Amino acid sequence: MKAVLAVVCVLGLLAVAFSWDGKLSLNNGLGRTPQMGWNSWNHFGCGINQQLIHDTIGTIVSTGLAKAGYKYVNMDDCWAGYRDAQGNIHPDPKSFPNGVKPLADYAHSLGLKFGLYSDAGTNTCAGRPGSLHHEESDARTYASWGVDYLKYDNCNNQGIDPKIRYPIMRDALNKTGRAIFYSLCEWGVENPATWAPAVGNSWRTTGDISDNWARMTSRIDKNDLVWKYAGPGGWNDPDMLEVGNGGMTTTEDTSHFSLWCLAKAPLLIGCDITKMSNATFSILTNEEAIAINQDPMGVQGHRVASTPAAGGNLEVWAGPLSGGRHAVILFNRSNAPAIITAKWHDIGLNPTTPAHIRNLWTHHDVGTITEQYSAKVPSHGVVFLKLTPTRAI
Numbered sequence: 001m002k003a004v005l006a007v008v009c010v011l012g013l014l015a016v017a018f019s020w021d022g023k024l025s026l027n028n029g030l031g032r033t034p035q036m037g038w039n040s041w042n043h044f045g046c047g048i049n050q051q052l053i054h055d056t057i058g059t060i061v062s063t064g065l066a067k068a069g070y071k072y073v074n075m076d077d078c079w080a081g082y083r084d085a086q087g088n089i090h091p092d093p094k095s096f097p098n099g100v101k102p103l104a105d106y107a108h109s110l111g112l113k114f115g116l117y118s119d120a121g122t123n124t125c126a127g128r129p130g131s132l133h134h135e136e137s138d139a140r141t142y143a144s145w146g147v148d149y150l151k152y153d154n155c156n157n158q159g160i161d162p163k164i165r166y167p168i169m170r171d172a173l174n175k176t177g178r179a180i181f182y183s184l185c186e187w188g189v190e191n192p193a194t195w196a197p198a199v200g201n202s203w204r205t206t207g208d209i210s211d212n213w214a215r216m217t218s219r220i221d222k223n224d225l226v227w228k229y230a231g232p233g234g235w236n237d238p239d240m241l242e243v244g245n246g247g248m249t250t251t252e253d254t255s256h257f258s259l260w261c262l263a264k265a266p267l268l269i270g271c272d273i274t275k276m277s278n279a280t281f282s283i284l285t286n287e288e289a290i291a292i293n294q295d296p297m298g299v300q301g302h303r304v305a306s307t308p309a310a311g312g313n314l315e316v317w318a319g320p321l322s323g324g325r326h327a328v329i330l331f332n333r334s335n336a337p338a339i340i341t342a343k344w345h346d347i348g349l350n351p352t353t354p355a356h357i358r359n360l361w362t363h364h365d366v367g368t369i370t371e372q373y374s375a376k377v378p379s380h381g382v383v384f385l386k387l388t389p390t391r392a393i
Contacts, residue, residue: 028174030181031201032232033294035149035266037072037115038065039240042211042270046078046126049095053103059274061110068285069294070269072149072181073107074115075100080128089129089138104146115149115181116142120165121156130156131169139172142180149181152200154189162186166199183237183266193226197234202266209239211247213380217333220259227302230264236300237266244271244280254361255331255382257283261293262301262317262329262384288360289384297322301329304346311335314377318347326355326387332377340383341374347387355387 038060040048057073060066079100081092091100104114118138119130131138131152142150152169154162166184173180184203186192196203205223209215223238230236241260243253260267269284276284292301301319308314312333319327326347330340344351357366357373361384366373368390375383 026170026182026197026199026201026233028179028182028201030179031234033296033298034235034264035072035181035183035202035268036069036290036294037074037113037149037267038070038269038273039074039076039115039151041076041117042209042240042242043245043272048075048078050098050103054106055274057103057107057110057112060112063273063276063281064285065269065273066110066112068287069290070267070284071111072113072115072268074117074149074151074268075103076117076151077119077124077126077153078128079116080118080124083129083134087134087137089131089134089141092128099145100147101145104148108146113148113181114146115151116145116147117151117153118169119153119155120162120169120186121154122158123156125153125155132156132158132160132165135169135172136175139169139176139180142173143176143178147178147180149183151183151185153185154187162190162192163195166196170199185237188222191226193229193236197229197231201233202235202237204237204239206238209242211242211245213248213252216242216248216252216256220263220265223263223265224302227263227300230298230300232296232298235264235266238263240266240268240270241284242270243283244269244273244276249380250279250283251378251381253280254283255380257286258289258329258361258382258384259317259331261289262319262327264293264295264298264300264319267293286360288358288363288386292321292327292360292384292386295321295327301327305343307340309334309338311379314338314340316340316342316346318342320348321386324389328373328385328387330375330377330383330385332379332381335379337376337378339374340377341372342385343372344370349387349389353389355389358386358388360384360386 184200192203305316
């Protein structure tokens with residue numbers, strides 16, 4: 001075991017470097033801002049096939065989602081079929097009779113990137129072949145297919161420490177010479193925020209999300225505990241978006257998307273985009289909210305103030321942006337509309353500093369204000385703001 005750990009440590013040193021902000025991060029040139037795209041699991045589960053993926057690729061472009069920044073099309077679990085006598089992985093011949101490469105080629109022809117799923121265990125969570133002990137052959141296969149992204153799960157892991165299993169696939173991917181975004185799905189079991197920045201481009205900090213208010217908010221709460229570990233090259237991941245899947249109201253979906261944007265979380269759409277409503281499309285393509293998520297400074301916003309109320313707290317979440325600006329969310333978890341106040345000293349501004357306030361959902365300028373700002377927020381809703389310090393008039 002000591003010999004294995006030594007090899008992992010040496011290879012790890014070759015694969016990581018200090019990023020521009022001093023954080024230790026994976027040195028593959030990817031993930032300088034949080035990844036944006038689509039993933040099949042939240043809506044379709046194992047019900048995927050080549051026609052569905054082909055249609056989704058085209059829809060991302062035709063609807064304007066690609067123009068909004070969504071570039072990755074990621075097939076989750078259940079694409080894999082079997083291993084041949086040489087141990088090479090093959091797609092399910094019934095669901096993907098033409099294989100994976102034509103789908104990747106189609107995505108690339110439209111200016112998109114293509115992603116796959118595997119597992120750091122003997123089998124995936126759905127029982128398909130996993131990549132444990134097949135890391136190099138699988139990585140070579142993915143690269144030959146033109147894969148740009150790997151989500152790597154944690155089922156059936158044989159009790160092997162994730163700090164051993166996950167770097168092996170990192171090194172196998174790097175060895176292919178192809179730039180492949182590496183997304184660790186370790187579920188936050190071994191506090192990956194403390195070690196995964198040297199291994200992957202993002203790492204799950206939580207168990208799976210579900211399409212309901214309680215589960216969604218619990219994911220962002222757990223993710224918030226490790227906000228300091230995220231930055232360009234490596235991101236905390238509270239799981240994929242449920243916006244548009246129908247389990248939450250439009251107000252709740254808006255809160256969900258806003259919190260993921262502020263937290264610099266991956267924005268991976270999880271609904272059926274071929275049938276999404278106008279309201280869902282409007283949420284997912286809010287360019288002002290997305291700009292907060294993609295801000296090059298890359299500091300994860302977090303909860304800075306909380307006041308108890310019936311049915312849930314009244315909270316302020318905030319984070320710095322490039323150019324001296326700040327993003328702020330007034331977040332109402334309670335059962336009734338409420339006035340929430342953001343105080344400058346809570347969000348990192350001098351109370352005497354005038355700040356121009358922009359509402360990112362109504363898309364209007366509120367005005368220039370000092371010291372604090374208050375607004376009425378609907379139950380389970382948010383007011384999402386951008387503050388730009390300016391001179392006093």
